[in-house]
Amino acid sequence: MDSPQSLFAKGDRDLQVMKAGAMLKKVKSKSWKKQRHFRLQEDGRTIWYKSRWAGTGHSTFSVADVEVVREGHQSEVLLSVAEEFPADLCFTLVFRGRRGNLDLVAESPSEAQAWIRGVRKLIQNAESMDDKERVDQWIWDWFQKADKNKDGRMNFKEVRTLLKMMNVDMNEEYALHLFTLADKSKSGCLENEEFVQFYKILTERKDMRRVFQDYSRDGQTLTLAELKDFLMQEQQEGERSWEHAQELIDRYEPSETAKKQGAMSIDGFQMYLVSPEGAILDPQRLTLNQDMSRPLSHYFICSSHNTYLMEDQLRGQSSQEAYIQALKRGCRCVEVDCWDGPNGEPVVYHGHTFTSKILFRDVITTLGEYAFKASEFPVILSLENHCSVEQQRVMAQLLDTILGDMLLREPLDGLVPQELPSPHDLKGKILLKAKKIGGLDESETLTDEATDEVSDEAEPESPSAENLSAEALCLDKKSKFSRELSDLVVYCKSVHFHSFEYSRLHSKCYEMSSFSESKARKLAKDTGTEFVHHNSRQLSRVYPSGMRTDSSNYNPQDLWNVGCQIVALNVQTAGLEMDLNDGLFSQNGCCGYVLKPDFMRNDDSFDPERPQDRDGYTSLQLSIQVISGQQLPKVNQKEGSIVDPLVRVEIYGVSQDQAKQETSYIDNNGFNPLWNETLNFIIHVPELALVRFVVEDYDKASRNDFMGQFTVPFTCIQPGYRHIHLLSKDGTAIPLSTLFVNVKISEVTTEV
Structure with missing residues (x-):
């Protein structure tokens, strides 16, 4: 793949247009x-980019932060101005993480195409770089930043400035x-x-060289036998060590001479340990590797709450983009809050608040387009229904016509199920979760739920705030459920929860209940074993308290501990809770289902x-030696500011496993701190435990600043010498920012 520099050198026309610059319209709304x-x-x-009136002020962003370029009217904002700007002038840059889109309008179709093609080439270039190219790029970027007078050379004063920029306060001598x-x-x-x-002198890894020399007889190379010993004794690889040692030499050793001798140099050893194979998360667990033929109730399901919201639930923006983001993250259960809208068209928003409204039609269109891009397994559409019977009929018609064959309308084999079908059986299907008149068996009597308030959440979704809007003056009207919408509910019939005993005696496998976080937590604490049994047969959905007006989240771990499958979180809100969710669902191909x-x-x-x-209970000891950190991110962007990093390891799981320990902090070194x-x-x-590594900037006067984190399921940890590739608060990768650790896992012979 050509680098940007070689594309420039070859005179790539699109990049030349971008380099020359263009006046583009930035569009935020009509x-x-x-x-x-x-x-x-x-x-x-x-x-x-800058405005022509901004004086010296300007903004920049890295192409590496752009995930995809959408062409034409492929965003709500550009659709809203479609009459003013033709599609061939419009394009959207979609960023990684939670950053908003950038909607742009060019002055001519050819200019739009040059920018669309150019950005796509640069994205492809960034994604296809290998580790060495990434490091070379990183070095070049620092050189450019530090070369203040742009003469292609750096004096000692510029180097001193560079070291501070790189997060290291080094003795001048x-x-x-x-x-x-x-x-x-x-x-x-x-x-x-x-x-x-x-740079090479600066980044020399003495910590890694020590490990290398423990196994290298001559201190220069590892023979095939020495590398095998390292893999067996340290990485705990067992029988496959011989074969794997040869594979690692073939894959990572840069010296052809060493390769021919069947040996690995320190450079090859370092490349292996910073590669995905040397990461703490076993790369084999990243692929789809679990049995997907079990009933739906046997899986944790990645789930979103108030999916339509980009921000908080009082004044935030409702957007189709929020559904795209959730589905891209692997969510397999999304929520739609429906209310009567003008012109007979249902709308989606957070009722009785100032959140903006979007059309139900547009949400379903988006769902149809993006449901199966990140995962082929079923999507559950959780309907929070506040509509009149008339507009429910419109909803049913829209679901039917827009989703077509994707929408599951009847049991797979035409029979009333004794257990739920599997994710494999339901591939490519969208399941409606809502109230249903009667059941799947024609002989079942109609339940009183047909005349209940059709919303199935027992706790109010928003706080009592009558002054928020005129709509709040109207209490939700109890309304009947339309037969047309009811008929589209198959395996996810919403029912009121009475008790575990009632469910065991009377409930069908396709009936499911929703619990507020407080109700679910109480049941988990008081009757945990019964909750686990219940969740082996039926689906349970848990949702955040309506008092969380800032769209904050609760800790999902307590509910996973009792087997709740659909633990719905506000995925738009970054933080510990979403780190745990992302950590749990990072395994099994990020398909949104974990057995x-x-x-x-x-x-x-x-x-x-x-x-x-x-039965079969065994406890394990987890020992983590935190050795060092590499290129940790700056927290404060002021030129002279340098971090004092510490590492905290947090365990989340059953209550007996909840624990936190941290290292001491290192003064003024975020570049290559050493803890040991x-x-x-x-x-x-261990089957329920998540391990979260957090790096913070120590501050004795105030709260420590978050720098980066990585969360991994305990069962996916690779023991031995491993690198942890840190993620930002937003869940996106921080380039070249790692922790180096040694992990040991052993059985506890006597209770400690």
């Missing part, structure tokens, strides 16, 4: 459309020593190759409060 001057910078990866070592030409300045040498442990699927008596009573501290934990239910 009434907010402003000209901005955009141009691609010399590095070929940064786009710079030592910095000068490194500078002199790299300045081979003795010119008092570092040119390009000399700067690369300086529950076998003791939650069968008739075992599992009590999360007393895990040691379970060991943290120990006892894990009673």
